Amino acid sequence: MVRTALDLQGTRYRSGGDEPSHGFDCSGFVRYVYAQLHVDVPRTVAEQFQAGTAVSASDLRAGDLVFFSTSAPGATHVGIVIGTNAPISFVHAPADGGAVRVERLDSSYWRSRIVGARRIIAASGRGSSAADTSAARSDARDYRRVD
Numbered sequence: 661m662v663r664t665a666l667d668l669q670g671t672r673y674r675s676g677g678d679e680p681s682h683g684f685d686c687s688g689f690v691r692y693v694y695a696q697l698h699v700d701v702p703r704t705v706a707e708q709f710q711a712g713t714a715v716s717a718s719d720l721r722a723g724d725l726v727f728f729s730t731s732a733p734g735a736t737h738v739g740i741v742i743g744t745n746a747p748i749s750f751v752h753a754p755a756d757g758g759a760v761r762v763e764r765l766d767s768s769y770w771r772s773r774i775v776g777a778r779r780i781i782a783a784s785g786r787g788s789s790a791a792d793t794s795a796a797r798s799d800a801r802d803y804r805r806v807d
Contacts, residue, residue: 661723661781662742665693665751671760673753678703684753686738689760690725693740694780701780709735712778723781726750726765728773735775739763 674683678692687705694701702708709727720726720741727735739752748765763770 661693661697661740664696665689665740665742665760666762668693668760669751669762671753673755673758673760675756677753684760686753689753690738690740697781699781705735705738708738709776709778712780713782715777715779717777720744720748720777721779723779725778725780726774727776727778728770729775730773737773741765741777 668680668684668689671680671689672683673685675685676688677683677685678688680692684692687703687708690708691701691703702711705727708725712725715721715724721744722741724741726739726741728737728739729735730737737752739750741748741750742762743749749762750765750770751760751762753760754763765771765774
């Protein structure tokens with residue numbers, strides 16, 4: 661999954677975009693990357709924030725989704741964790757005028773905006789169950805302490 665996501669670096673941002681040839685928005689990027697692994701992920705950030713299982717900052721793994729509040733209260737932006745060695749990094753489709761790129765979770769901008777993380781693919785490599793979906797979200801303050 662990480663290789664697929666990283667191979668899309670440089671793909672331009674496009675609101676509503678969900679394929680490389682036309683560009684991606686953040687949730688379309690996530691949906692596309694997961695679809696390459698035959699894993700169905702909801703289309704919007706809000707729906708993705710409800711999918712899978714809540715993950716604490718200390719348990720982040722490559723492929724987990726990280727969510728941010730960038731333009732309104734609640735989850736409004738999403739990226740995919742690509743590395744969990746310090747510093748933790750994620751790849752995302754940022755905004756108008758941008759392109760898919762890697763960022764550090766510990767940057768002041770992202771660290772102050774994180775609202776949670778979710779694991780879509782369980783340790784078995786299969787999608788999370790419906791029971792997992794109802795798991796409580798981890799406290800966002802936990803993520804802000806990640807160094």
